[in-house]
Amino acid sequence: MRVWFNRTFSSVYAAIGLIREADQAGRFHLIYSNANPHAAAARVAHQFLPEPTGLDTDAYIDWCLAFCREHAVDIFIPGKESTALAGAHARFEAQGTRVLSAGQPAALELIHDKARFYASLDLPQAPLADTRMFENLAQFDAAYAELRQRHPKLCVKPAQSVFGLGFAVLDEERSSAALLMAGAQYHIGLADMRRGLEELGECRTMLLMEYLDGHEYSVDCVGDQGRLVAAVARKKPQQAGRGQLIDMRADIVDACTRLAAQFGLNGCFNVQFREGGDQLRLLEINPRMSGGIGMACVAGPNLPYIALAGFADGFDQVHVAPVRNGIRVAELSEATELA
The missing domain is CATH 3.30.470.20 (ATP-grasp fold, B domain)
Known part of the structure; x- marks a missing residue:
């Protein structure tokens, strides 16, 4: 059975190795593709093939369909463009490839989108941190005034991000330069944060949260x-x-x-x-x-x-x-x- 992992996060290296370790009968032939010929997972897959760069989403899906036809892929486990590919299962199934997606496109x-996700959630076992959304300085100031009354420390992060990029704890005492000199990672001075928002006018959707x-x-x-x-x-x-x-x-x-x-x-x-x-x-x-x-x-x-x-x-x-x-x-x- 031919299984294809397209370009994805570095965890694919461990995943392919683990599958091969468990697949004692050698049932699965694992294919990995990436635009980078030195990608680590190329060393553990049965077969490594290059990917194109610069394609928009629709063109990339078309390329994936052609790849599955050319290489007789039975199961496709997408990383790159995984949300869009989750909506194209029928096109792949029509040519004999099943797509293993983590969920439906809407989900x-x-x-x-953490702002929408948080608003939709009801989880008594693990309730969300106290959170407010902001896209400009006025919204930030209003949210800060409200949350700071209830929590001793607050933090910010983007509504859409990976690897924790954009996360920072707000420091009311020190400037960002002082935090940098002190080696305090993932911190930003409150005054610097406010000044930056004022300069931007509007920003991408951000979340202000109690710090856990x-x-x-x-x-x-x-x-x-x-x-x-x-x-x-x-x-x-x-x-x-x-x-x-x-x-x-x-x-x-x-x-x-x-x-x-x-x-x-x-x-x-x-x-x-x-x-x-x-x-x-x-x-x-x-x-x-x-x-x-x-x-x-x-x-x-x-x-x-x-x-x-x-x-x-x-x-x-x-x-x-x-x-x-x-x-x-x-x-x-x-x-x-x-x-």
């Missing part, structure tokens, strides 16, 4: 059309160098079960939580594998293989190993030569 669009200072949890999951099949929760340390703890809290598993059902999640996805105010809070859903997927799989379930084999054969045919709760895991880097 994926909602998840990617507790432990963060990253939960790697597999779903089957809204049913949670497997989940591994990693508790991140607040000090570097201590690894991550596998912590299968019941409230986390319950919250992931509810989110999978509400948004019809499918295949591999990731959910982020953080503790604040003595309570678990939801941060976001990532409708893709996380960068720590390899660490999660050390705890037992081979999540990328479960997602692929379940999609190919039905999840009643797939064994899900028990989670080794309480173990500590870490990711080690190793130098290598690129061909």
